Amino acid sequence: MIRFFRHYVPLNLLMLLLIESLILGGAIYLGVSARFLDLGATPHDLDPLLPKALAFTTVMLGLMTASGLYAAEWRGGIRALLQRLGLSFGLGLVTMSLLFYLFPVLLVGRGVFLLSFGLALCGILLSRALFIHWTQVGALKTRTLVIGTSSRAAHIEALLSKLGHASNTQVVGYLPMGGSHHFVDHARIIDTQESLVDLTTRLQINEIIIAVRDRRNGGMPVQDLLQCKLRGVRILELSNFFERENGHLQLDSMNASWMILADGFHQGMMRDTVKRLFDLVISAAMLVVTLPLIALTALLIKMESPGPVLYRQERVGQGCRNFTILKFRSMCVDAEKDGKPRWAGQNDSRVTLTGRFIRRTRIDELPQIFNVFFGDMSFVGPRPERPYFVQDLTQKIPYYGVRHTVKPGITGWAQVRYPYGATDEDAMHKLQYDLYYVKNHSLFLDLMILFQTAQVVLWGKGVR
Structure with a gap:
């Protein structure tokens, strides 16, 4: 996840947005090159192409965003994907036609535009197919260790199951911190005598989530957590995890002191x-x-x-x-x-x-x-x-x-x-x-x- 203006945006969606921006803009250049290949050069009345490519890219990205194709929780099947792409490109055809009428400087010619439009659609279909495969194999997922096996930890598993492939988090296991009652799948509990530092190194952990409510009486490995953080492992409170993954603040993991000290809640x-x-x-x-x-x-x-x-x-x-x-x-x-x-x-x-x-x-x-x-x-x-x-x-x-x-x-x-x-x-x-x-x-x-x-x-x- 990358944070823009205090709002979390998944890295894979940002990469998809960048790739599809290049596809849409590049389609205009490819369409012009293919259309006038026999002439050996692009007609002067089409120069410069950059404003036309930027207009087409902006319109299509806006319509695809409004259609839900960049939603972080997108879990639609092939049929839903085709429906939304069809709606986006159908509206895009109408919108670009209106822009050509209102702003003739953006006109690229009917033949060039239809060819570019078709190339853009094929490119987006290919990028979406690769993106679906990419998410299913778990590329760019964060390897996460959860400290705690209580009901609070079980909420993490429930959320990730609900999000499915849309989640960017892969929980490697749960590390118990005292107590005899475990609310998570026992097969996923890590029973080890290793130090937390050695464990995170062996399992290639990128992130640790603290899901323990009672942290008194020396129950938390504070020094080990500090060493992990100094080695580049992110340490998250459970409330921060839910804020990032689900876009909400979990009421049962909040308290007044957290709200006072947390970044945000600004007015001005x-x-x-x-x-x-x-x-x-x-x-x-x-x-x-x-x-x-x-x-x-x-x-x-x-x-x-x-x-x-x-x-x-x-x-x-x-x-x-x-x-x-x-x-x-x-x-x-x-x-x-x-x-x-x-x-x-x-x-x-x-x-x-x-x-x-x-x-x-x-x-x-x-x-x-x-x-x-x-x-x-x-x-x-x-x-x-x-x-x-x-x-x-x-x-x-x-x-x-x-x-x-x-x-x-x-x-x-x-x-x-x-x-x-x-x-x-x-x-x-x-x-x-x-x-x-x-x-x-x-x-x-x-x-x-x-x-x-x-x-x-x-x-x-x-x-x-």
Whole structure:
């Protein structure tokens, strides 16, 4: 893993991104060379080729990212891969045609472009086939030793099993630290009298994860751990491991002192100013682009059922201040006629026909652009909840109030990483992702979330 702006990015995905960038850019040069091979030289009206290659590469990488082809947890089969590549290249064909019309300087000619387009598609298919093989044989995986065999260590094994080939960690074994109860596979427990330094050398360990809760009474080999670190072996706390591998902060491995001493959880005027400018630019652009869609949605809602087009609801924002959120009404007007708030359920009978469509495509969230424009919300941040649920969840879940130290958002890290939640347990899992965002939020992470939101919209993930 490599860390950019406090966010972990898998090394294999970075290498794939670099390789496919070269393939896409190189396809333009190869297409031109192949098309005009008989002429012996490239026509002068195509020079320079670099801006055209960069435009094509940028468009295609953006569309492939939005389609989920660079998701760290990607585990799709060949059929899903072909579907997403087909969507990306289909949209790419349309987008590049529009760019050629709007910016004639980028035009390379129909014959050249179609040839380059075909070469790019073949190159990406080849790189993906090699990447799938690469991940299956475990190339570039980090050889890891876990200290401890308790239930905390068992969480590591459960996570890696869930991630499968998407994980960049290979646990070589578990080293027991006292106690007679082992919660991991006994066949993977290392029973040795070797020192920790000798063991890591023999097993070629790159990383050690500390999964021991009770570290008093000399139970931890502190001097050996220090020697390992001085020899270049990374030492990780369990909470840092989950933060890196799963993009969330594990609640049961956190405490107040860790939060105080950990890197992150920064707030500041510069960061707030940059984020506010980002929100204003994005919300203004989104409003211009989606205005026809907003008008059409309002008309359909009005035609289908009586009642207001917009649904107003009180939510809790930054600093626990309440504000009124705007959404397109997707339910019948008497959805909570008993006055008791409730979570939305799967195939909820209160949802109208138009409402079901706009919820699936996230069109119901579009009026929140006005909330962003007026400063109540940000484009990216933890989803705001209703005061009734906030009061209840704050009492049940530790650190729930931490999510209110930043502005709530239309989309967020929890929304793109976890399916729709309708229980207290779901709220706890989503909080772990929200805490990760509060700890590591940056403009880079916001852009990543926006790309992944496009993926959620395109493939209808986590919809109720």
